[in-house]
Amino acid sequence: MSKLGYLGTALRSNFSAKASHGIPASWLLRESPRRFSTEAEQPPQNSPIDPFLQNATDTGPVYGKIFGITKHTLKTDIINMLKGCNLTMDDVKVNYNWSFMPIGVMVQFPFRNAYDQAFRMIGRKGRLYKLERGDRSQWDLLMPYNGKTVLLQGLPRNALPEDVERFLTGCVYEASSIEMFMRGAFPDAIRMATVNFPSKNEAMNAFIKKNRGFCLNNQISVRVLQ
Structure with a gap:
């Protein structure tokens, strides 16, 4: 066996002897701690944050x-x-x-x-x-009514826009804005209408003057939409 061969055999024998006597392998293999340290230094995942x-x-x-x-x-x-x-x-x-x-x-x-x-x-x-x-x-x-729209509830089923106009006689409102519709209720559906007014004061005046008034033979509930 050559001198280099004898030297290699001696080094391997010396390494095994030291490991068997309790010498930490990390002292002999310096690369291993570096690999474990790299894994430990990875940043933790960020927890979700309420937007x-x-x-x-x-x-x-x-x-x-x-x-x-x-x-x-x-x-x-x-x-x-x-x-x-x-x-x-x-x-x-x-x-x-x-x-x-x-x-x-x-x-x-x-x-x-x-x-x-x-x-x-x-x-x-x-x-x-x-x-x-x-x-x-x-x-x-959401529709902004802003206190300028009045809701009429309880209109007769046969009521026409002209009947609503007569009901609102003496009030300042936008006649072209009258919208009439039905809404389901128990025991019978209710006829309603919305009417726009030029200002909050005019809408409130209509409420004061016309609430519980009559359109044809029905008593009408008037409410200002906010």
């Missing part, structure tokens, strides 16, 4: 839905309840169902802090109201 919390510093508008209102709730009631949230009449829309009963209110808060403040204020009022997060698409779908 609402992620955008907590956004300065754009934030939308909320308030539940617990009645058909007598006005926009001014919402604004007064959330005093300090910098709301205007244009920041509030009432959400009506198919029979024009209010099921909630959409509110456009100018910034996130205003929404948080409203959440705390409503939370202190117990179970009367509830505030949930909304979005821009829900806001855009």
Whole structure:
């Protein structure tokens, strides 16, 4: 055997002897710890973050839905309840169902802090109201009646637009805006109509003068839509 062969055999024998006497293999194989260290240094997967919390510093508008209102709730009631949230009449829309009963209110808060403040204020009022997060698409779908549209309920089935005009005699309204329709109810369907007025004052005057008045032989309920 050559000298190089004897040298290789001696080195392998020396390595085996040291490993058998408890000397850590990592002292002899310096590359192994580096491989394990590389795997341990991989960054952990990021946990999902609620987009609402992620955008907590956004300065754009934030939308909320308030539940617990009645058909007598006005926009001014919402604004007064959330005093300090910098709301205007244009920041509030009432959400009506198919029979024009209010099921909630959409509110456009100018910034996130205003929404948080409203959440705390409503939370202190117990179970009367509830505030949930909304979005821009829900806001855009709602019709802004703005207190200028009047709903007439209980019209006779044979009533014509001319009958509605006679009912509204003495009021200032837009005759071309009269829309008549039926809504299912128990025990019988109800004939309704909506009429637009040039201002909130004119719509309120129609409510004061005509509510519980008669169209043909039916007593009519008049309500201003918010």
